[in-house]
Amino acid sequence: MTLTDRPQERPRRTGPVVDIRDLHISFASDAGSVKAVDGVSLRVAPGEVLAVVGESGSGKTVTAKSILGLLPASATASGMVLLAGKDGDSATDVVAVPKARLRELRGTDVAMVFQEPSTALNPVYTVGWQIAEGLRAHTSMSRREARERAVDVLRRVGIPDPEQRVDYYPHQFSGGQKQRVVIAMALVLDPGLIVADEPTTALDVTVQAEILDLLRRCRDDFGASILLITHNLGVVADLSDRVAVMYAGEVVEEASTAELFAHPREEYTKKLLAAVPYVGQGRERAAARATARRESAEAGTEPATLVEADGLRISYPGRLGRPAFTAVDGVSFRLASGEVLGLVGESGSGKTTIGRSIAGLTRVTGGSLRVLGQEMRGVKERTFRPRRVDIGFVFQDPASSFNPLLTIAECVAEPLVVHGRAGDPRAARHRVDELLEAVQLPRAYGDRYPHELSGGQRQRASLARAIALEPQLLIADEPTSALDVSVQARVLELFSELQARLGFACLFISHDLAVVDLLADRIAVLHRGRLVEEGTGEQVLGAPQHAYTQRLLASLPVPDPVAQAGRRAELHRLRASEESSSSAPR
Amino acid sequence: MAATTSVPGGAASPVLHGRRRTWRDLPVVHQVRQSVGVQRVMLVLGLLLTGVFVLAALLAPLLAPYGFAQIEQDQVPFGTLQAPGGAHLLGTTQGGYDVLSRMLWGAQTALETIVVAVVLSLFVGVALGLVSGYLGGWLDRVLVVVADAVYAFPSLLLAIVVSIAISGGQSSKWGGVLAAAVAITVVFIPQYFRVIRAETVRIKSEAYVESAKVVGASTGRIMGRHVLRNATRTLPLIFTLNCSEALLTLAALGFLGFGIQPTSAAEWGYDLQRAISDVTAGVWWTGLFPGLAIVLAVLGVTLVGESLNDLADPRLRGRRAVSAASGTVAATSVVPGGTLDAAAGLETPEGQTDGGDRR
Amino acid sequence: MTLLESPESTGATVVAKPEGKSSGGGGFGRYLLVRFLLIIPTVFILVTMVFLLMRTTGDPITAAQGGRLPPEQLAERIHAAGYDRPLLVQYGDYLGGLLHGDFGTTISDNRPVTQVLVTYGAATLELAVYGLLVALLVGIPLGMLSAYVRDRWGDAVLRVFAILCYATPVFFAGLLLKLVFAIKLGVLPVSGRATTSTELNLQLLEGKTGIYLLDAIRLGDPAAVVDVLEHAVLPAVALGLLTGGIFLRLVRTNVIGTLGTEYVDAARSRGVGELRLVRKHAYRPALIPIITVIGLQVATLLGGAVLTETTFEWKGLGFQLAQYLTARDFVAVQGIVALLAVIVAVTNFVVDVLAALIDPRVRY
């Protein structure tokens, strides 16, 4: 990964690249007008990375978009967004500028990197064409020249074989490469400021680490300033120079990164920092639980095995004669009653597939999987249905796991009604109320519809539904990944409380090592459908054996700038050794 | 965690936010209030035209000065091809019928046909689509191929063949209406089938259906309680759009002579067809009015359907402009300064921040 | 099947996107093959349906001679023709014939069905192409314009125009067009495909295609070409506007849809101009669902052709079908239906392939 350096002709800048002054933005919505940004002031100095963090919906994206004048028609803005020109002296107020001028600014003075690389690329044009579009919009470059520039910029962001890849369509790139392409598009006109809105949220930690490196190079080698929006404090610690914390449309705190992490001033910031899980957090608790289990085992109550996978293989049939795709390949593990097994791995490694197969939602195609004594390979739904009483399932996305037309109470009552514990939802209401209270939701919320609850509340209701029948086994598929850190912390806490109280065994699926560490007794690491490592949190996270686990662990940014700098070095070392031993992972 | 959230309430009728329902939340009223600017004008125009059409249909017996097959009053014939004016506001036809009366009665026939046709196809199509989509298997494959075949076939031709097949001996008004309606039904069933099936297949893999499955609910229960109601949310839109198509098909059948006879009921397509030779002879009123009636009725219904469609789709819905500093800051998911130890349940609903309006 | 065509509702016909990262080269070819083979059951189903429907509606002999012959003689003739045999036997016969490529001979005018199909098919094809041309010329630019000026008055006018196009029955539109252009202004012919003299000349042309424009060009007589084109204007407009209105709406909705996507926002953030955004960045991705739906519109177009052909004396398949239906000439009707079904199925197939070709995600 070498850079073909190009001489930087950008004049020395003195003033801020962008200077936002008392920005107010409101939206017209179905429910009247909504204020998204309420008097925000921010500045980004040349060559600086400013991170903006905050809750979901706190106005980060809206603020960022206003810098490019990309607000939708339903938005109205007031205040000033002064954007420095490329030449360094003239600054334009984006809020007041006419459309034509706005078009000139975009791409040259400020560029944007979007969160989801697969949606930010037009699927029907080659990436070369799309990069050239930016050039064509601003210069009268010939087709060939534009192409050369595209190849050049692709090379600079680390796309291998850019001469060929320039004619590829977006779907021919991997997720990380797509994000590189998106960054290349932002870089091609050498903008003074790059606005990156959650540029790594859609990516795996390992890929995220690479993209963060790239962004760092954007600043270091290209001299661009970066406005980085994220909710991941690890990313903040890794990349940013300064941090602004937003809450409810306002900036509540602004400080240098080191300062903020070391001495958060605002209560909100403190809570936010405290809510971030980190590896090692759960060690104590896991140890305590292990001891308890050992004791009970000595007392003669050997825990029953609830789930036992032996050489489990799951293939998805290929469409129209394409070969079947094997998502899970020869996985063996065991889950005893009362135990929490964490399953981690990057996207697509087969975590969900395993969870679903245990719940009887996906067919087992090879090996053996016994769930509550029932062999799942070739099992009929009719045979398995009675055992469902003992299985609970918590889905990743709390919003979509509730039937939008039923009230929360009706949803929670569903298992009770189905298994004959109550005649109808009304009859089950008493038990539902108890359940809601158990997950710390007021009874009255039972009468609400799912979309009238917040994400965290919904996930709690989802939990209530899963434990309604007091199952022996709970499968939780990334139950918090759709939630904010603070809400996530709350749900996780509740989760472990309930687990302690009800003693169900749990398969906890997550891509976040820190989260798994917090909850699990044992951790299993999945890599491309294979189980590469399994052990207690201490074993797996403390002294990872497998190279993949090591890299996974090293890629995870920690919310501490100092520690993170060290980890980064470690990661580079790891990567270098891996590169020399094998070819690139993808 | 990517943008895989397909919005469960996204393109749907307004599920109200748990607040007390008032007249403002009634289906159409809600949309009128929701719409702004051009969209509102179009919706209201559509509603007006549709309203006039429906009223004319319902009140035809009261509004129409004469019967649809009446050619004389008190032993005095109306006379054929009388110009508009006098006793016959819109003139009379070649057969000596009163044009205005036939227009009004024609609305009734049209409405009846639409209702019968759309209701019939709705039930059959929805049931088939649901079963086929949910159960899958060979039944699904067969039904899909059949539906696709029928769907791909020119609907008017199919309607003609079917109407011939079932019109045998049917000449009473209801016989005619039924024949036309069934013909239209055959054409529409595949449409409903496809829509419902597609929805069902989508919903089938939604987390809430899977969660019902995990809970152990029976197939029947899942289909009835979870899939059906969610799959049919888009139906009102299809319904309005199909209404206009039913109208046109009926008129076309009438025009081609496979429709309802004037002595059984008034039908615009038939009248228009009969009027063609009038028009070339300089008699404009016999053709213009039924033609306009068709156009306006279809225009009205389609406008309503399209507007509803736009309003239900957040991408297409227009919104009123607001001033920069107006509105309240939407509460986010946490209480300031109290993230972790906020009393349970005090969290404020966050609306759509994480369900997302986006697709 | 007209206004409804939002891409979501096209369900099963939407091109299957290969999933995951596995991209077998043979996958697409196989997909095409399966898709192509699906034409057979489609046609088979329709033909069977029409066969059954038609037999329940009466026989051609009663249709032709019912007002003339005593019941016994009628029954005799029906028996002689074999129309009183069990349905299944007749169906077997019919299928047997089909398998041998024998579509039979029309009952009501004693012509080989294949000849009927070729002669009238050419006429319908010509009309449909004109109609499609008008529809595309009206629908696509105006649809883009409408999306561009969305929610402003221009948009409203265009949309109402689109609905009016769709809401006006072809026969009413035809009537108005004739009244204005043929009768009041007298600039265009009333009906038919050419004037008598041109038609006679075309008839005597060696190896005629039946597509008058081609034939007229081959005839080498500019006057004939003009004559043929003049006759095509009103039918093409009447038919084209019908589908044009639908296209307009379709293009508008889909372009607005893609305009709201992040990649258009991304292009905008790079300074691409609004007009170019609509014309390039939003339009091309929107084209995929549009093309799929346009394929389905062929059915509507053919349905509209029945009315257009009848209104304008354009002697094509649709026109002929209506005649054969009244005559209960099921041999002819089945033949025409089979052909129409094949046309529709093949168009949909071609459209799927086209959509696949436009969509690079499917191609690889």
Place this chain on the structure above:
Amino acid sequence: ACGGGGSGSAGSSSGTGGSAGGAIVVGTTDKITSLDPAGSYDNGSFAVMNQVYPFLMNTPYGSPDVKPDIATSAEFTSPTEYTVKLKPGLKFANGHDLTSSDVKFTFDRDVKIADPNGPSSLLSNLDSVSAPDATTVVFKLKAANDQTFAQVLSSPAGPIVDEEVFSPTAVTPDQTIVDGKAFAGQYTIASYDVNNLISYKAYDGYQGLLGPAKTGTVNVKYYADASNMKLEVSNNSIDVAFRSLSANDIADLRTNNKVKVVDGPGGEIRYMVFNFNTMPFGAKTSDADPAKALAVRQAMADLIDRDALSQQVYKGTYTPLYSFVPKGLTGANDALKSLYGDGTGKPSPDKAKQALAEAGVSTPVDLKLQYNTDHYGPGSTDEYGLIKNQLESSGLFKVDLQSTEYVQYSKDRVKDAYPVYQLGWFPDYSDADNYLTPFFVKNNFLSNHYDSPTVQKLIAEQLVETDKAKREALIGQIQDTEAKDLSTLPFLQGSQVAVVGSTVSGADQTLDASFKFRYAALSKG
């Protein structure tokens, strides 16, 4: 028996009709089933055959009665032998000789093929044909002295075809016939696009009764929609428009000075049929009573206002008909005029009331009246709307008017589904018998269970009556008897209307009681 291999070039020059001066363009809404006489039995096909095929017997311009056409004589040489002598030296347009062998071939194949769409039923009285020499044909008949046989030879069963072109066992495709130039009538077909455009060229080898064609080229355009034809004739895009113009169109065209409207007598009649089993008080009803049933029929006959129907619905394109045989045919009378209504042809509610009262029928009588919409023109609807009105306004009837699509209608009506219903009739040939035998003999095509020995006897008698005057008297007698029985109620007779450009002449000549429209009579300029 056919000599000649030389292909005559008569009328075969493929003149590119074009705007060749003098060519006449005729518009029609006919439909052709087949050019082969053995394969068609309908007006549209017959209209073409009349131009291009020779007949043994034909109707001269202006008369309903038949004379030898390409024959020199035709007569009964014995009660069951009808002998026709052909003119010598006849040729088809393709040069083949037209001899008695062709004639024998023609009729033999008609009978043999017996195509479902063919006219073989008209030849039911034919036993065999023989051709003793090249110009003599002998028809052997089953029933003696069949007075309609000469007419049959001019009917759709009559066109003579070329045995070298036509298949003896199957209906011959149109294109084969056209390509084979198997024509020997006034015209040959120069170019043929079925049901769209036919170009006729005069055939100079025709030596028959009707004489040579006045115009060398006639192009016939086929329309599906009469209003399109009307528009084109009204601006002289076509020279002649014939058949199925709506009453309105004709009324409108009468005011157009670019065209002339030419009327002639028509053979089409419109009538109501009573089903003797199921009509009110019919034989199979619960209150069966022949006298009451007759009273109902009489009352209806009293109430029908033919003038109103003719004027209001048809603007005079149909005229009142007061008998079973239409005016213009030999033997027709006005049997119904004096018997019913006020005696002058006007309706009389009082008489109707009286008739019902005398039979003891309680009023209003519930009447189910059925009509058809798609076979007898859209005017049917208005026609029966008005009839319903006429019947009801007297207060004597309560009419339940219903309509059914034609094919179903044809099936239902013979199954006694309709007590009283509409029909129309277009003759096979212009002989009075064609309006009697099909309707009033036992097992007639109406299947209305009417069974009158008297009428049947009279019909049988007239059929073999060789004395013309006596036969006419018999026909009159049948009409009078039938007028009392009223098994059908005729009320309108169609007239033939042709609309021609102001410079076109000759239409009036051919619009005669033969009901054959011959293009050869037309000329332009």
